[in-house]
Amino acid sequence: MKKRTKSTITAGIVGTVSYVLLHQENRRKIKEMGSQLISKIKGNRKKKIPKKVGHPSPYDTHDNTMVSEGSLYAIKKYNEQQQNKNGKVLS
Incomplete structure (x- = not known):
């Protein structure tokens, strides 16, 4: 069959x-x-390398804002995890 x-x-x-x-x-x-x-x-x-790599330009405010927001997000998450471990109530 x-x-x-x-x-x-x-x-x-x-x-x-x-x-x-x-x-x-x-x-x-x-x-x-x-x-x-x-x-x-x-x-x-063939991977194309993006033009914006490495050190950001201090005059590129949009890129710098995105970088600062990204770094604050990670710090905020870390602080929340630490507060949850210690039993502190988030406000």
Whole structure:
């Protein structure tokens, strides 16, 4: 039973692919899609380095604000955990 099912599915796939590739235009489209897929896969492996890395500019106020908010969030969470450990009630 399994052999018959596999054979039927395989024959269906081969027939469909043969029919699609019968015309030159369809073959060209499939080649283009394949090359685009390969280029996307290879392109994703190369990580692009963001322009803003390292030390922030003191004149970039938006970036500096985000950094300060982020650091305060971690400190606030740490303080809350410490207060919960000590049994103090948060107000």
